Amino acid sequence: MPELWAMVLLGLACWVFRITFVLLPADQLPALLSRGLEYLAPAVLAGIAAVELTAVATGGSTGAALASLIAMAAVALVAFWTRSLTAAVGCGLAAILLIDLVLC
Numbered sequence: 001m002p003e004l005w006a007m008v009l010l011g012l013a014c015w016v017f018r019i020t021f022v023l024l025p026a027d028q029l030p031a032l033l034s035r036g037l038e039y040l041a042p043a044v045l046a047g048i049a050a051v052e053l054t055a056v057a058t059g060g061s062t063g064a065a066l067a068s069l070i071a072m073a074a075v076a077l078v079a080f081w082t083r084s085l086t087a088a089v090g091c092g093l094a095a096i097l098l099i100d101l102v103l104c
Helices: 002-021 031-038 040-059 062-081 085-103
Strands: none
Touching: 002 040, 031 040, 040 085, 062 085
């Protein structure tokens, strides 16, 4: 039963955030919140990548772990050199496709 309450509260919190950002125009957001939202997408992508890398490194084969680490390094380098989220995501997608088509 506590899991159900946690899911309901999380759903309510998500709904409140969605409604807030729909009803409140972006130019009326506080400056601190606007600056923080710039880094939301990279932070979410980093979290997803960290979970995936941990899963591959602890439970996968050595080749898959090495390929994943090389792919993440390539994405990090592209992100650092280009400062473009689009280029980093594109590099990540290309790396994932390459790993899936070649290794799996």
